[in-house]
Amino acid sequence: MRHVLPRLLLALSLFGPLPAWAADEADGASVRTVIERQLDAFARDDAAGAYAHAAPVIREAFPTDGVFMSMVRRGYPPVYRARRHSFADLRELPGGGLEQSVRIEDEAGEDWLAVYTMEKQPDGTWQISGCRLERVASQAA
Template sequence: MRQLAKILAALVLLSGLTSTPAVLAQEGGEDAAIRDVITRQLDAFLADDATRAYSFAAPGIQRLFPGEERFMGMVRQGYPPVYRPRSRDFGALRQTPQGPVQEVTLIDANGQSWLALYTMEQQPDGSWKIAGVRLVREDAVAA
């Protein structure tokens, strides 16, 4: 009986060790994929590429703002730090009940720092889309 308990304990330990790298790899891949989507959309805004920028918006955002030009107009008017960031720095990726939220610090054209909170949505094909962005003005101003 004692030998059986040792064997079971060893199996539990080994199964935990073998599953941990897979979980970490999955989380690392999710982080990279989410950052890539945000980076590509920010690059599209800088290039004034409405088609590409719009392609990273989740279906719900596309329903709210049908058409690439309408979407770009909304971003230009309501989200200037997202539309024309001088710099960007990725922060933490947090899991929330609404899905993953990626923190990105953006510096706008005037040097004002903003915390952009990107709510992400995984699509049926496994890809990630941007379901919303909330901007929080920070106290810092860059030179």
């Protein structure tokens, strides 16, 4: 038993991070891809394409792509017509979901933080289960 710990430490030092770390990176990349695709669909007014990335909880609340798109136009104009965006923090949520922060510049040049909640589906894909917008205070003095 006393020889197990040194061997484990040696294995970790030789082989680097455990495989779970790689899975986290893969999940982060998948989450960013889903958000990118939805933002691209909004830019093209592709309701079906944008709706395809909505998790079941969103589909229950907004039962058609048209109803969903109308809600986004009215309630999330910075997301609907983002001029620019960049990804910020990704964090794990209790219960297994992820939260991805995205910096957005809207059509008027205003800065926002869109915080997406992501839900992993039974098939292993990620879908968007929510988004909250926060206006970013101006940096001008």
